[in-house]
Amino acid sequence: MQGKPIQIISIGNEDDTSGSRCILELNEAELIPMLIDEKVKDRDVCVISVAGAFRKGKSFLLDFFLRYMYARYVDGNVSDNDWLGGDEEPLKGFSWRGGSKRDTTGILLWSDIFLYDYPTGEKVAIILMDTQGTFDCESTMKDCANVFALSTMISSVQIFNIQSNIQKDDLQHLQLFTEYARIAMEDTGKKPFQKLQFLIRDWPNEFETPYGAIGGKLLLETILNSKEKRHEENEQLCENLKTSFDEINCYLMPHPGLTVQKPDFQGCLKDLQDDFKKHLLDLIPLILAPENLIIKEINGEKLKVAHLLEYIQLYFESFNSKDFPEPTTIFKATAEANNQIHATNAEELYNIKMKQLTAPDQPYIDEAELKKKHEEYMSQSISDFENKPIMGRAKFIQKYYNKIKNYASSHFTQFAKINEAKLALAELNYLNDKNSCIRSFEKAMDDFFIGEAYTPLDEFKKIMENVKSKILQKFDSKRTNSTEKIHTRIRKELVEDLDKLYTKYNHQNEMKLASIKSYINMECAEAKKLYDKLMNNSEQSIEALTKAHAGAKKQALEMFRKVPHVGAEDFFKDCENQLIEKTDKKFNSIKECIVNKQQYLQLQFSQLKMNYENLMKEVCKKVLTNDNLLSKHEEFKGKVLEEFDDLTNNGKSVNYMVERRQKLDEDIEEIFDYYKSKNDKSLNEFVQKCISTKRQAKNVLMEPLENLSMFDSVDDVNSTYNRAFNEALDLYMELQDLISFNQETFDEYLSELREEFEAELQRITRRAEVGERVKNAAKTVLLTVVIVGFVAIFKVPPPI
Ligand SMILES: Nc1nc2c(ncn2[C@@H]2O[C@H](COP(=O)(O)OP(=O)(O)OP(=O)(O)O)[C@@H](O)[C@H]2O)c(=O)[nH]1
Ligand SMILES: [Mg+2]
Incomplete structure (x- = not known):
């Protein structure tokens, strides 16, 4: 070791x-x-x-x-x-x-x-x-x-x-x-x-x-x-x-x-x-x-x-x-420890109760109520301490009472602050809830307002109120009795904010309607333009125009009806009616114009016909020969057609004008036919008159001539003839007084008459000459015989 x-x-x-x-x-x-x-x-x-x-x-x-x-x-x-x-x-x-x-x-x-x-x-x-x-x-x-x-x-x-x-x-x-x-x-x-x-x-x-x-x-x-x-x-x-x-x-x-x-x-x-x-x-x-x-x-x-x-x-x-x-000494320390433990327990009891009361999940408590609870729990803690085996004399123990009270009082400040903080927290929470509600409202409204469709005001209000009510329900669900005042205040703010948002969304909605309406308006104008364009090319006859109008109107309406108009149905209907009205009006105006033009043309047309007819009437006052009549007809017709051609077509189609010209031509021919037949009739009558008058005139001529004998002298013959001739000619000349006089026919038959008169004159003159020669021969040869012959000849007297 x-x-x-x-x-x-x-x-x-x-x-x-x-x-x-x-x-x-x-x-x-x-x-x-x-x-x-x-x-x-x-x-x-x-x-x-x-x-x-x-x-x-x-x-x-x-x-x-x-x-x-x-x-x-x-x-x-x-x-x-x-x-x-x-x-x-x-x-x-x-x-x-x-x-x-x-x-x-x-x-x-x-x-x-x-x-x-x-x-x-x-x-x-x-x-x-x-x-x-x-x-x-x-x-x-x-x-x-x-x-x-x-x-x-x-x-x-x-x-x-x-x-x-x-x-x-x-x-x-x-x-x-x-x-x-x-x-x-x-x-x-x-x-x-x-x-x-x-x-x-x-x-x-x-x-x-x-x-x-x-x-x-x-x-x-x-x-x-x-x-x-x-x-x-x-x-x-x-x-x-x-x-x-x-x-x-x-x-x-x-x-x-x-x-x-x-x-x-x-x-x-x-x-x-x-x-x-x-x-x-x-x-x-x-x-x-x-x-x-x-x-x-x-x-x-x-x-x-x-x-x-x-x-x-x-x-x-x-x-x-x-x-x-x-x-300190063991006893004191033990007593201190013991009493301290009980005091601490008593404090802890107060602490626990106050903690429970002011726990984060517990609602805010009114200040006075909290103070009351504090007093109550402090008394409970002190009696809890009193009931424990406390060591030491009263003076020694007093400090623990004070300690518990001090502890409770000093901690109460903390608990009061915690409780107070709940008020601020509650306000913060309500504000957060309010913001969350506003966001939810905006989201719900944004979701609803996606797209261009307009929502009719009644429906919009209904939806808005529905969303608002749900949002407020959500907000109210977080309400606690103890913070009701704050809740009420922030709820009021929330309602105000929602109302502002309502105004905003309503405005947006109305903007949509305005946009839809202007689009409808624009499309209505476009449809009208299309109609006008289609009608510009239309034929000018009323039938063609009517047909073109129906087609153009149909196309214009079809085009217009494609415009999205959800939410603006009434406005769309109005525009549609306006479009129909406008197209019809336009059609009527075109039609009226065409009718006017046609009437004018018709007037001119009639005028031209009348011009022709007047001319014909004028010339047909006299009886004309067919050739003359035809020539006049051609002349007048040419003139009238020329006048027709000089008319401005006034928007009329070439075909139309050709058609009208043709018609004018036909009408003129028809008029001509009338005057021709009338003229023919007059001419015939005049010819008949000429023929009959010529015959009468010839009779007038012939009658005195018939009375002449072959032995009348040439002079007699001539004078008779001349008298009869003048008389007959006068008769014939009376034809000139007739209304239905025709110079050519008159001349023609006059010429014939003259020729016939000449022939008669020649025949009678020749006979007179023959008679004179016979007379002279007889005078000379047959003076004697004349008497005899005369007698014999009495049976057949000489012509002159
Ligand atoms: N009765 C008894 N005596 C013991 C025991 N163990 C040791 N001893 C004796 O107690 C005496 C004191 O022993 P220590 O080890 O010096 O005692 P310690 O607790 O260290 O004493 P301090 O240092 O003075 O506090 C000795 O004579 C030991 O022989 C035991 O378990 N029982
Ligand atoms: Mg030792």
Whole structure:
């Protein structure tokens, strides 16, 4: 064994005066090199401490620990149990001795730090710690508390070494010391210490409760966990311990034998009872075997050796601080602890109730109501405290009442703030809800308003009201009675915001309608244009126009009806009607125009016909020859058609004009036919008249001529003829007075008449000449015979 005990903490006084303050001294000179050694500093550390009342074999036991440590962690052999030592081998290591005077002072560490590497790769360093026994005659309560508290804080396993049994004062001490340690440590809400190992030395009741860990467990159960057997006063002590340590165990050790009291006792195994040795072999591995080692943790963090040094320095400073409280006598401390526990419980009761009342899930409470509850819970807490076994006189106890009241009052401010904050939170929540509602409203309305379709105002209002009502329902569902005022205010704001949004969406909707309407308007105009375009090319006859109108109107309407008009049906219908009206009007106007034009044309047409007819009428006042008539007809017709051709077509189609010209031609021919037949009739009549008059005239001529004899002289003949001729000619000339006179016909028959008259004249003249010759011959030859012949001839008188 190369190591040695190193006193790392020693206890001294500030100065030599009687009331001087006790101070701790830290042996950094030896501690620092030990803990920052390269071999150990980065290893997780296990610190096994033994503490408890003085003269109870702590150092003695630690020396057996050392034997195990060297055997297990240096020599690597503990299997044959030889590690416990030889029978004659004096026990060495931490200083121990018999007698009544204290031996160990302050806190010591064994200089050799034992190392172990777990197969997992985890590397640990194990440190053994011996401590000054408590309650020796020389030590003050503060010394005891300091040593116990510091060793508890530094170690990962605190072995609380107790004689014979766990007494109430043991627990009180333990509580006092651990509380003392707690004061020096920051409260992290976790259990501050790791393992507490009660070690009961000289267990006297083996037949009742067996030695070892099993017996220890039973004893611990009885003391810590059995509520029936435990006085309420102890209950708090036990609960306190449980909240201080992660793990609490107990081990019952037998008495080592009376030899240990002998002055020459060297700690040799031969002097120890077998039971004791047997339980050393059992106990020590339970604490020191690798599988049972506990690594020092602070706030759940494993501590390295080098960090342990920092903590020791830190704790050391805390304990030496002038502000650090002085522990009072055990009684006072116990009373303090006891009363404090009950006061704390009473405070906690107040705290719990107020916490419940003001929990985040609880509604805001009216200020006056909260104050009332505070008073009520404070009274309950005080009566709860009064009902507990409180230690000390009334004056001593008064401070706890005050403390509870102060606690309640000071905490009430906090609770009031928490409660107040709920109001702000409620407002914030309502505002968030309001914003969420507005977003929901906008989303619902946006979804609804996707697209170009207009929604009729009534339907729009209905939808809007529906969405608004759902949104308000959602908002109202979050309402709590306690924050009704805020809810009402923010709800009003929400309604106002929704109404503004309503106006916005309504405007958007109306804009859509306006857009749809303007589109309808535009398309209506386009349809009208299409109609106009189609009608521009239409034929000019009314029938063609009517047909074209029907087609163009149909196309225009078809085009127009394609325009989307959802939501603006009435407007669309109006426009459609307007379109129909406009097209019809346009049609009527075109038609009227055409009719007017046609009428005008017709008028002109008739005028032209009349012109022709007038001309014909004029010429047909006289009877004309067919040739003349035809020639006049051709002339007039040509003239009229020329006039027709001079007419502007006035928008009429060429075909139409050709057709009309043709018609005019035909009509003229028809008129001509009339005048021709009329003329023919007159001409015929006139011819007949001419013929008959000619015959009459000839008769007039012939009658006197017939009365002439062949013996009339030529002169007579001539004069007769001339008289008759003039008379006959006069008769014929009367024809000229006839209305139906025709010069050519008249001349023609006059000419014939003259020829016939000439022929008659010649015939009669010749006969007269013949008669004269006969007469002359007869005068001369037949003067005589004339008489005879005359007589004979009387039968046949000569013609002249
Ligand atoms: N009755 C009894 N005595 C023991 C036991 N173990 C050791 N002793 C004796 O108790 C005496 C004191 O032993 P120490 O180890 O010095 O005791 P300590 O608790 O370290 O004493 P301080 O350092 O003064 O606090 C010695 O004479 C030991 O022989 C035990 O289990 N029972
Ligand atoms: Mg000792």
